[in-house]
Amino acid sequence: MSRTSRSPLFLAGLLAGAGAAHFVAPKVFDALVPRVLPGSPRAWTYASGAVELALAAGVAVPRTRAVAAKAAAGFFVGVLPANVQMAVDWRNRPAPLRNAAYARVPLQAPLILWARSVARSSEGAV
Template structure:
């Protein structure tokens, strides 16, 4: 299997793992939901987990890959405020936790670019 063929499946796996984690350990995600969002943080945790699982399925399937990869790029942009909130909230935690929280921020750009690359390389891409 070529690298370009593996890339969408790796992205789908990452999304599936993250989506599953939202249901397996929701409390850790509840804490990073921005307070400005209406409703319960748990609702947002489950909704984002379900979205990640749906995106994973879409990226894994060649027929829906392009649209799902573009939606994934938008999703990664959309969850960035939660990562910022986590970094701000964790600024006084022990160094390893603080480093993890702040380290997530610059990783968002490569994730967006990866998803866009998967969309660009998908069958039927314009």
């Protein structure tokens, strides 16, 4: 299996792991939901976890990979406010936690680019 063919499966695995984590440890994710969003944080936690699981399934299947990877790129853009919220909320935590929260914000860029790359390499392939 080539590096190019593994990349979509690694992306699907990352999405699946993150999605499952929303259901296994929802309290952690509830705290990241921007307070400006309507409704309960738990509903947003479960909804975003379900979206990540659906995206993982879509990226894993060659027939739906290009569309799902584009949607994943959009999703990564959409969750950026939650990462910014975490960085703001954790600014007074101990240095390792604070630094982890700060690191999440710029890490969105490589995730977005990775998903776009998977989409481009999958277009027209079935």
